[in-house]
Amino acid sequence: MSQIAEHVDFKTYINDFSKHLHDLFRKEYDFNEISLNRDLPADFKAKIMAKNPLAVAIPAIHGGRGVQVKECLGVLAAASYESLSLSLMFGINIALFLEPLAKYGNYAVQERIFKKFLEDKAMGGLMITEKLYGSDALNMKTSYQAVDGGYKIQGEKHWQGLSGAADFWLVTARKANENGDLTRDIDFFVTDNSNPDQHIPMVERYNNLGLYAIPYGINQIDVTVEEAQKLQPESTGLKLMLDMLHRSRLQFPGMGMGFIKRLLDETLAYCQNRLVGGAPLANLDAVKYQLSRMQAAYTICSGMCAYSTSNSGIDKDLATAAIEANTLKALITDLMQESAQIALQLAGANGYRLDHIAGRAVVDSRPFQIFEGSNEMLYGQIADSVLKLMRRSKETNLAKFLAQYPTATESISYFAHLLNFNIDQAVSQRDAVTLGRIIARIISFQFVLQMNGFNAGLVEITRQHLVSDISMFVGQYLSNNTSNPIVEYQDNSDWTAFA
Numbered sequence: 001m002s003q004i005a006e007h008v009d010f011k012t013y014i015n016d017f018s019k020h021l022h023d024l025f026r027k028e029y030d031f032n033e034i035s036l037n038r039d040l041p042a043d044f045k046a047k048i049m050a051k052n053p054l055a056v057a058i059p060a061i062h063g064g065r066g067v068q069v070k071e072c073l074g075v076l077a078a079a080s081y082e083s084l085s086l087s088l089m090f091g092i093n094i095a096l097f098l099e100p101l102a103k104y105g106n107y108a109v110q111e112r113i114f115k116k117f118l119e120d121k122a123m124g125g126l127m128i129t130e131k132l133y134g135s136d137a138l139n140m141k142t143s144y145q146a147v148d149g150g151y152k153i154q155g156e157k158h159w160q161g162l163s164g165a166a167d168f169w170l171v172t173a174r175k176a177n178e179n180g181d182l183t184r185d186i187d188f189f190v191t192d193n194s195n196p197d198q199h200i201p202m203v204e205r206y207n208n209l210g211l212y213a214i215p216y217g218i219n220q221i222d223v224t225v226e227e228a229q230k231l232q233p234e235s236t237g238l239k240l241m242l243d244m245l246h247r248s249r250l251q252f253p254g255m256g257m258g259f260i261k262r263l264l265d266e267t268l269a270y271c272q273n274r275l276v277g278g279a280p281l282a283n284l285d286a287v288k289y290q291l292s293r294m295q296a297a298y299t300i301c302s303g304m305c306a307y308s309t310s311n312s313g314i315d316k317d318l319a320t321a322a323i324e325a326n327t328l329k330a331l332i333t334d335l336m337q338e339s340a341q342i343a344l345q346l347a348g349a350n351g352y353r354l355d356h357i358a359g360r361a362v363v364d365s366r367p368f369q370i371f372e373g374s375n376e377m378l379y380g381q382i383a384d385s386v387l388k389l390m391r392r393s394k395e396t397n398l399a400k401f402l403a404q405y406p407t408a409t410e411s412i413s414y415f416a417h418l419l420n421f422n423i424d425q426a427v428s429q430r431d432a433v434t435l436g437r438i439i440a441r442i443i444s445f446q447f448v449l450q451m452n453g454f455n456a457g458l459v460e461i462t463r464q465h466l467v468s469d470i471s472m473f474v475g476q477y478l479s480n481n482t483s484n485p486i487v488e489y490q491d492n493s494d495w496t497a498f499a
Helices: 010-028 042-049 053-057 069-082 084-104 107-120 237-250 252-273 285-311 322-351 357-369 375-393 398-402 429-449 456-478
Strands: 124-127 143-147 150-158 168-175 187-192 202-205 217-226
Touching: 010 042, 010 069, 042 053, 053 069, 053 084, 053 107, 069 084, 069 252, 069 285, 084 107, 084 124, 084 168, 084 187, 084 237, 084 252, 084 357, 107 187, 150 168, 150 187, 187 217, 187 237, 237 252, 237 285, 237 322, 252 285, 252 322, 252 357, 285 322, 285 429, 285 456, 322 357, 322 375, 322 429, 375 398, 375 429, 398 429, 429 456
Parallel strands: 124 168, 143 168
Antiparallel strands: 143 150, 150 217, 168 187, 202 217
């Protein structure tokens, strides 16, 4: 059994794992060449999995390392320093399969599946999304009915990472009543692709724009599972789903950590060595600004990881943790994309290649702003939740309310002068998104401040950039922009008639 499953000291393991990935991606294989092809070569993937990284998300009673969030985030960060695709593979397995199975699964089913992960390097995934019901999961049409000794599940899913490649799946479905209507609640079932009665084929593969190492496509579901393979929610399936998705969103910074650090390291080194007019590119003031924004992103991500470590374990009920979960997911993925764009811009023409780290980073990080809840939707939900709390407390001043909100009490003083305005009427959806962007930054800066002893220079850089960002968003919010698209925009809009 590999080192990670033998419960060696985690710092020793993670250093060894990081070096292992570094050697694989940069010495033993040419990852720039591999990154242009679909899927990871089987021998390459086998060597990655030889260290058994997914054991961090398996309970100790089943031979794993105990599902410690710090260790899960450490593995995600080590992977994303070399490959965002690999880190997402691990993230899917950890947050969307292993952790919910460890928390809600039948013991005998856990024992059998976790053994497969530890000994055979199996992989798992989650099936929620349907063609007509992306973020509208409550209206999914995949259904199930009770049969002798188990459940019959039928439907179609798509855009599941590891489609056609995962060995096990968590499949979501709604119970079909005798009249054919589907119940409101959602249930989760574990399926085993090695069992012919539970095999879920990928009937069409998508030509995804980035993340080439991960297969996506359409999956046809017509399976029968045993009764024990249904997850057991503590109350409702909907709360189970919220607990799982919020936990996953809280752990996104693990994937962001290594990704942003690698871009920062590469870009900083390039700008120090690239000469423009006889001086390093890093000496230009505009470049200093861009590099410092990447460092602010790195700092915010660090604070998020620290917060997640203490607040996203499977012992926590996260069904109601929407504000913080949405904050971490939406803001870190925005910062990942911004960091990639900066890296590409500063790399110049060479960066605009798919086999360059910056070009690949732009394409690979972009869907992170979309999947598991588009960021605009999540920012809107943050604002809606806060506004609901404000109405309940009869407080209309945003700064005063945030001064009482638990994850903003320490950080609000840095931004209160910008937020000293009242919200005493209905807020449009577009303005709610803007408010969500503001609130997410204030909450996230508190996580930075709570890292006692963290690099003071990085904290100050982050404060300055957040003041700039929040000032911009406040201006946007107060601008009263009510513009709507004109459907028949062609009328009187041909420029040649006016030239």
